[in-house]
Amino acid sequence: MKLNSLNKKFALASVSLLTISTLAGFGGLVNVNAKTTVVTDQVSNGEVAIYAQSAAGNAVATTNNDGTNPDTGVANNQTGGQAGNTGTTKNDGSQQSSLEGSTPSVMANVTFSATKYTGTGVPTGVADSAFNGAKVTATSAPSGLADFTGLADGYYLFHQVTTVNGITTVGDFIVQVNHNDSQAGIVNVYPKLDMSSSAGLGTSATTNADDNFNGSTPNQIANPNATGDSDQTLTNSDNNAGNENLANGTWVNNSDNQNTTTAAAGNTVSWNVNTVFDSSQTNNGNGTTGVTGTYVVTDQLPNNLVDSSTAADGTVIVNVTDGSGAKVGTLTATTDYTVTNDGNGKIIVTLTPVGQQHAASLLGNADGALNIIIPSTVKTAVVGSAKDSATTAITNAYGADLSMTAAVQSTLNVGGVDMTKTDASTSDALKGATFTVVRADNKADAQAFVIANAAYFNNSAAGGSVANPTLAKAAFVTGDSNGNASTTATTPVTFTTGEDGIATFSGLNLVDDNTDTTNTSNYYLVEVAAPKGYQLPAPNTAANLTGAVTASTAPTATDTTITNSKPFALPFTGGQGLAGIIAIATVSGVVAFAIKRRKDNEEEVVK
Structure with a gap:
C-alpha cells in the first residue's frame, strides 16, 4: 500500500489558462461525461480517459503546469476549486461532475501519447529517463475524448503531442496501471488546454477616386498600382505581432472600419475584409503538418452600384498580417484559397487546408489576421448609397466555431445632379438646352476654365473644340451625351433637356x-447650347456658368433651376410702325393737295 500512497505524488495535470475568446466565443459544442466514477488513488485498470477542454481567461502568460499548483494565474470559467486540487473538486482521476455540462468547451484533434516506464521500482518523476518503452497515442474525438485502453501494468508518462497556439499546455503526468488493484478503475483527466482562440471581423471601402481639388481623399487605396498592400487591417491591443499569450489579446479594427467612402463612375473601389486568423486554425500551431479547420469569408457587394465581375482567383488578394498590422506575406491564389463569384456581387473566399497551413507558418505560431482585398468598379448611370455585407464561417482545428455571422458593412456613395431649365419670364420648362458639368476648386477657377474653353460652348448640342480639358484647379467631367459621367470617358458629359426641361447627371x-x-462646392453647370429662340450667355465671360450646385445620392430636379431669356426686340424696315407713318403722311398729302386745288379754282373765278 506504500506504493499507492506514493502514487498520489504524481498529480494529474491541470493547466493555467489563456483567453478563450476576445471577440467571439465558442458555441454549439457537445458536452462529454466521465467514463466512470469508480477510481481510487489514480490507479488505472488499463484505461485512461482524457477529456480535452478549451480554457478561458488567464491573467499571465501561459507556461506548462505540472499540476502541483493548478490555481496559479487562473481566471477562467470555472472556480479556482474546480480547476484543481482545491475546493470541492479534485484532479485525482475521479469523475468531476462540475466540470461537465454546459460550461466546458470540448476540443477535437488533440493528440496525447503514453510512454511506458522500463525501469524498476517507482519513477522519480516525469523527467525519469526510464520512460523509454513502448509508446501509444490517442487523439481526441469531436466529443473531446482521447481514450487510452488496453494498457498493461506499469507506469506511463502521458504527454500532450499536439501544441495549441504553439504551446504544450498540459504538463506531462504519470498514471499507474495495476489490474490487480481492487480499487483500480478508469482514470479521468480533465486538462484545460491553452486555447486563446479569438475571432474578429472588419470591413472598409477604399478607392482610387481623386480629391475633387479638396486636398485629400479620406479612403485612398494605399497602393492602387501595387500588388495589394493595404493599411486597412486588424491589430491586437498588445500590438505585439499577434502573440496573445499576454493579459490583453483583444483585436481591434482601424478607425476606418465600416467606413463611408465615395467614388465616381469608372473608379476602382476595393473592399477590404479583415478577419482574425487564430493559430488554433491548425492543430499544431505552426501550419507545417496536422489537422486544419474550415475558413470561409463571404462579402456581398452592392451590386446596384459596382461591377464585381473581375473578382476571381487572380484578382482577389489575401494578405497575412501580424498583430501590429504589418504584412508578413501574401497567400497564393488557387493553391491557398479559391474565389467564387455568383455574378450578382456575392464573393466567397475559401482557404484550402494548404492555405491555412501557409498562413499559420507565416505567422510563426502566433495569432494574426487576413486582409482580403476584393476589387470592383463603379458602374455608369448610377446614383445612390449602398453597403457591402461581410460575414465569416470559421471552425478551427479543434471544432470550435469562430464564425462572425453578424454582418459588418461599409458604405459607398455615388452622386448625381438634377436641374430644371425654365423661361425667365414665364417659368415654363424649356426644351433643347444642353449642359455640361465642370468641377473646380471654386467658382473663380470654374470661370477661368470656361473662358479658356470658350470655343467649346458654340451653341450646338455637340459642342465645339476643347482647348484645355484640364487646368490646375478645374476640369470637365467626362462622360456621354445622356448625362452619365465616367472617369474612363474622354469627352465632356452632356445632357439636353426634353419637354420637362430637366437635365440629370449621374456617377x-x-x-x-x-x-x-x-x-456643395465643386460642381458647376455650364450651358453649351440654348433652346431655340433663346440666347446663350456669353462664354468668353463665363456668363453661361452657374454657381456651385449640390450633388448628392438623391438629387431632385428642384435642387437647381436655371433660366433663359428671349432676345431683346429690335425695330426693322417695313415694320408696322413705319407703315402707319406712311399712311398718315399719305392722307395728309391728299388733304393738302385738295385744299390747294380748291384755292386755285376760286382764284380763277375771281379773275
Whole structure:
C-alpha cells in the first residue's frame, strides 16, 4: 500500500489558462461525461480517459503546469476549486461532475501519447529517463475524448503531442496501471488546454477616386498600382505581432472600419475584409503538418452600384498580417484559397487546408489576421448609397466555431445632379438646352476654365473644340451625351433637356471636405447650347456658368433651376410702325393737295 500512497505524488495535470475568446466565443459544442466514477488513488485498470477542454481567461502568460499548483494565474470559467486540487473538486482521476455540462468547451484533434516506464521500482518523476518503452497515442474525438485502453501494468508518462497556439499546455503526468488493484478503475483527466482562440471581423471601402481639388481623399487605396498592400487591417491591443499569450489579446479594427467612402463612375473601389486568423486554425500551431479547420469569408457587394465581375482567383488578394498590422506575406491564389463569384456581387473566399497551413507558418505560431482585398468598379448611370455585407464561417482545428455571422458593412456613395431649365419670364420648362458639368476648386477657377474653353460652348448640342480639358484647379467631367459621367470617358458629359426641361447627371464623386455624403462646392453647370429662340450667355465671360450646385445620392430636379431669356426686340424696315407713318403722311398729302386745288379754282373765278 506504500506504493499507492506514493502514487498520489504524481498529480494529474491541470493547466493555467489563456483567453478563450476576445471577440467571439465558442458555441454549439457537445458536452462529454466521465467514463466512470469508480477510481481510487489514480490507479488505472488499463484505461485512461482524457477529456480535452478549451480554457478561458488567464491573467499571465501561459507556461506548462505540472499540476502541483493548478490555481496559479487562473481566471477562467470555472472556480479556482474546480480547476484543481482545491475546493470541492479534485484532479485525482475521479469523475468531476462540475466540470461537465454546459460550461466546458470540448476540443477535437488533440493528440496525447503514453510512454511506458522500463525501469524498476517507482519513477522519480516525469523527467525519469526510464520512460523509454513502448509508446501509444490517442487523439481526441469531436466529443473531446482521447481514450487510452488496453494498457498493461506499469507506469506511463502521458504527454500532450499536439501544441495549441504553439504551446504544450498540459504538463506531462504519470498514471499507474495495476489490474490487480481492487480499487483500480478508469482514470479521468480533465486538462484545460491553452486555447486563446479569438475571432474578429472588419470591413472598409477604399478607392482610387481623386480629391475633387479638396486636398485629400479620406479612403485612398494605399497602393492602387501595387500588388495589394493595404493599411486597412486588424491589430491586437498588445500590438505585439499577434502573440496573445499576454493579459490583453483583444483585436481591434482601424478607425476606418465600416467606413463611408465615395467614388465616381469608372473608379476602382476595393473592399477590404479583415478577419482574425487564430493559430488554433491548425492543430499544431505552426501550419507545417496536422489537422486544419474550415475558413470561409463571404462579402456581398452592392451590386446596384459596382461591377464585381473581375473578382476571381487572380484578382482577389489575401494578405497575412501580424498583430501590429504589418504584412508578413501574401497567400497564393488557387493553391491557398479559391474565389467564387455568383455574378450578382456575392464573393466567397475559401482557404484550402494548404492555405491555412501557409498562413499559420507565416505567422510563426502566433495569432494574426487576413486582409482580403476584393476589387470592383463603379458602374455608369448610377446614383445612390449602398453597403457591402461581410460575414465569416470559421471552425478551427479543434471544432470550435469562430464564425462572425453578424454582418459588418461599409458604405459607398455615388452622386448625381438634377436641374430644371425654365423661361425667365414665364417659368415654363424649356426644351433643347444642353449642359455640361465642370468641377473646380471654386467658382473663380470654374470661370477661368470656361473662358479658356470658350470655343467649346458654340451653341450646338455637340459642342465645339476643347482647348484645355484640364487646368490646375478645374476640369470637365467626362462622360456621354445622356448625362452619365465616367472617369474612363474622354469627352465632356452632356445632357439636353426634353419637354420637362430637366437635365440629370449621374456617377459623380462626392468628396467635399471629406464628408463623402454630399458635395456643395465643386460642381458647376455650364450651358453649351440654348433652346431655340433663346440666347446663350456669353462664354468668353463665363456668363453661361452657374454657381456651385449640390450633388448628392438623391438629387431632385428642384435642387437647381436655371433660366433663359428671349432676345431683346429690335425695330426693322417695313415694320408696322413705319407703315402707319406712311399712311398718315399719305392722307395728309391728299388733304393738302385738295385744299390747294380748291384755292386755285376760286382764284380763277375771281379773275
